Amino acid sequence: MSCEYIINVQGLTKSFYQYKSPFHNIYGLLTNNSELSSGKFTAIENVSFGIKKGERVGIVGANGAGKSTILQMIAGTLKPTNGTIEVKGRVAALLELGAGFNPEFTGLENIFLYASLLGIDKEITKSRVDDICEFAGIGDFIHRPVKTYSSGMFVRLAFSVAINVNPDILIVDEALSVGDYLFQSKCHRAFEQFQAKGGTVLFVSHDLTAVRNTCDRAILIDKGQLIMDDDPNIVVNSYQELMKTKEIQWLKSQVTIRSEYRFGQGGGKIIDIEITAKDKQDISEVEINTDFEISVLLDFAEYFHNPVFTLTLRNTSGIDVWGFNSRGINLCIEPGTGKRRFKVRVPNHLSIGSYTINAGLIDMPEGSQYIEHDHRWGMKLLSVIGKCCNIGFINMEPSIIQQGEKFNGY
Numbered sequence: 323m324s325c326e327y328i329i330n331v332q333g334l335t336k337s338f339y340q341y342k343s344p345f346h347n348i349y350g351l352l353t354n355n356s357e358l359s360s361g362k363f364t365a366i367e368n369v370s371f372g373i374k375k376g377e378r379v380g381i382v383g384a385n386g387a388g389k390s391t392i393l394q395m396i397a398g399t400l401k402p403t404n405g406t407i408e409v410k411g412r413v414a415a416l417l418e419l420g421a422g423f424n425p426e427f428t429g430l431e432n433i434f435l436y437a438s439l440l441g442i443d444k445e446i447t448k449s450r451v452d453d454i455c456e457f458a459g460i461g462d463f464i465h466r467p468v469k470t471y472s473s474g475m476f477v478r479l480a481f482s483v484a485i486n487v488n489p490d491i492l493i494v495d496e497a498l499s500v501g502d503y504l505f506q507s508k509c510h511r512a513f514e515q516f517q518a519k520g521g522t523v524l525f526v527s528h529d530l531t532a533v534r535n536t537c538d539r540a541i542l543i544d545k546g547q548l549i550m551d552d553d554p555n556i557v558v559n560s561y562q563e564l565m566k567t568k569e570i571q572w573l574k575s576q577v578t579i580r581s582e583y584r585f586g587q588g589g590g591k592i593i594d595i596e597i598t599a600k601d602k603q604d605i606s607e608v609e610i611n612t613d614f615e616i617s618v619l620l621d622f623a624e625y626f627h628n629p630v631f632t633l634t635l636r637n638t639s640g641i642d643v644w645g646f647n648s649r650g651i652n653l654c655i656e657p658g659t660g661k662r663r664f665k666v667r668v669p670n671h672l673s674i675g676s677y678t679i680n681a682g683l684i685d686m687p688e689g690s691q692y693i694e695h696d697h698r699w700g701m702k703l704l705s706v707i708g709k710c711c712n713i714g715f716i717n718m719e720p721s722i723i724q725q726g727e728k729f730n731g732y
Contacts, residue, residue: 326372326374326375327372327373327374327408327410328373328374328375328409328410328411328490328491328522329372329373329396329407329408329409329410329491329522329524330372330373330406330407330408330409331369331370331371331372331392331396331405331406331407332370332405332406332407333368333369333370333404333405333406334366334368334369334370334392334395334402334404334405334406334407335364335366335367335368335369335402335403335404335405336364336365336366336388336391336395336400336402336403337362337363337364337365337403338362338363338364338365339362339363340362340363364546365388365391365546366388366391366392366395366402366546367546367547368405368547369388369392369405369543369546369547369548370405370548371541371548371551373522373524374522375490375520375522376517376520376521376522377522377523377538377539378513378517378522378523378524378525378536378537378538379523379524379525379537379538379539379540379541380525380526380527380532380533380536380537380539380540380541380554381393381524381525381526381527381540381541381542381543382526382527382528382530382533382540382541382542382543382557382558382561383542383543383544383561384544384564384565384568387543387544387545387546388543388545388546388547389495389526389543390417390495390496390526392543393415393417393493393495393524393526394417395407396409396413396493396524397413397415397417397493398413399415399417409491410490411489411490411491411522412440412441412488412489412490412491413489413490413491413492413493414440414483414484414485414487414489414491414492414493415484415492415493415494415495416477416480416481416484416492416493416494416495417493417495423435423436423468423476423480424468425467425468425469426467426469427467427468428464428465428466428467428468429458429460429463429464429465429466429468429471429479430451430455430464430465432468432479433447433451433454433479433483434447436480436483436484437483437487440483440484440487440489442487446487447487450486450487453486454479454482454483454486455482457478457481457482457485457486457508457512458475458478458479458481458482459478459505460475460478460479463475464479474502474505478505481494481509481512485509485512485516489521490520490521490522491521491522491523491524492513492516492521492522492523492524492525493524493525494523494524494525494526495525495526496525496526496527496528506532510532510536513536514536530558530561530562533554533557533558534554534555534558537554538554539551539552539553539554539557540552540553540554540556540557540558541557542557542560542561542564544564549564562674563674563708566674566675567674567707569638569675569676582698582699582700582701583698583699583700584696584697584698584699584701585694585697586682586683586694586695586696586697587693587694587695588623588695588696589622589623589624589626589685589693589695590620590621590622590623590624590626590629590683590685590695590696591620591621591623591683591695591696592618592619592620592631592681592682592683592696592698592701593619593620593621593661594618594619595616595617595618595619595633595679595681595701595702596616596617596619597614597615597616597617597702597704598614598615598617599612599613599614599615600612606702606703606704606705607704607705607706607707608670608704608705608706608707609706609707609708610670610672610673610674610706610707610708611670611671611708612670613667613668613669613670614667614668614670615665615666615667615668616633616665616666616668616720617663617664617665618631618633618663618664618665618666618681619661619662619663620655620661620662620663620683621660621661621662622658622659622660622661622662623659624659624695625657625658625659626655626657626658626659626685627657627685627686627687627688628657628685628686628687628688629648629655629656629657629662629683629684629685630647630648630649630655630683630684630685630686630692631647631648631653631655631681631682631683632645632646632647632648632681632682632683632684633645633646633679633680633681633682634679634680634681635672635677635678635679635680635704636677636678636679636680637675637676637677638675638676642680643672643677644668644672645680646666646720651666651720651721651722652722653666653722664722665722666720666721666722667720667721668720669720670706672706673706674706674707674708675705675706676703676704676705676706677703677704677705677706678699678700678701678702678703678704679700679701679702679703679704680697680698680699680700680701681696681697681698681701682694682696682697682698683695683696683697
């Protein structure tokens with residue numbers, strides 16, 4: 323192994339066989355016979371990376387991407403199917419809640435049990451018990467069975483043991499997410515002190531802010547493959563873009579079965595809304611930071627005295643993030659009957675993601691209550707795609723491009 327790496331992973335692959343029953347599973351393991359399996363699932367495929375002494379590296383990716391499987395193989399609790407893992411130094415791993423603990427033992431007894439699993443001599447553990455108890459901060463619960471602990475108390479004790487037995491490498495798999503804010507801050511300070519002494523930290527987290535602010539490097543895993551190993555900001559941005567792309571794909575698959583919600587008296591109708599950008603007509607995708615135009619066609623079957631049109635873009639959280647009212651942008655839609663067309667330009671500062679288009683048409687006769695003629699919620703889907711993530715919706719006031727008079731047909 324190269325002297326500069328404390329962890330060196332090369333060509334790592336892990337496959338799992340799926341069996342028809344627990345009996346076939348056990349028999350296959352005992353006989354090393356995979357023919358009884360009903361299929362094979364490759365969780366990790368040809369992953370390679372190295373980690374230097376003293377680095378803090380975060381691994382990000384969607385659930386099921388293979389992050390935890392990689393950590394388990396580095397920690398030695400799983401055996402790779404192919405590839406090599408070389409680790410230099412003692413590893414303390416916090417892989418999953420409850421691993422290495424006996425629920426019937428007290429917290430104090432589990433300190434010695436867990437430390438022994440990490441290869442720590444009993445006398446050395448005794449000398450560190452006070453520090454472990456103080457860091458955990460669970461008070462008299464240290465003398466009670468851990469089966470009575472909350473998940474937060476459990477992880478406090480497990481992390482306290484792992485950080486206080488002086489490992490060379492600390493591996494943490496999302497366990498800190500169950501701790502409260504103060505304990506998480508305490509853990510990150512402990513990471514810093516641990517690194518200052520030359521320790522190496524490798525952890526999986528969905529806390530992207532922590533990855534950005536505390537890691538020296540970050541690794542992106544998707545579908546068992548290493549996508550990126552780079553600066554944390556670059557990796558986190560790429561991960562967010564990847565998740566937004568998957569969200570867009572999922573939403574598109576839902577559009578075919580999603581029914582539009584439409585209501586109103588029907589004296590006037592919203593016939594069509596068309597989005598154009600860069601001379602492309604009737605698009606459903608637009609590049610980030612690329613302005614686009616919205617063309618609207620209305621049909622007034624009844625006489626409209628003071629027509630008002632509204633349009634909003636709603637994100638996947640159900641929040642209207644942008645919109646306009648025709649009166650608010652000084653768009654005067656001619657009263658009367660027949661069809662009306664107008665077009666507005668939208669400065670695009672939307673974030674990457676998917677947005678449903680909701681539109682409304684009302685009439686506001688003078689001295690009378692307004693009449694709701696047509697509302698179409700979820701009438702279309704607009705996806706914003708690109709290479710980076712914007713924050714906020716700044717200077718998105720639409721401007722009127724053209725307004726048609728009364729006309730017949732499109």
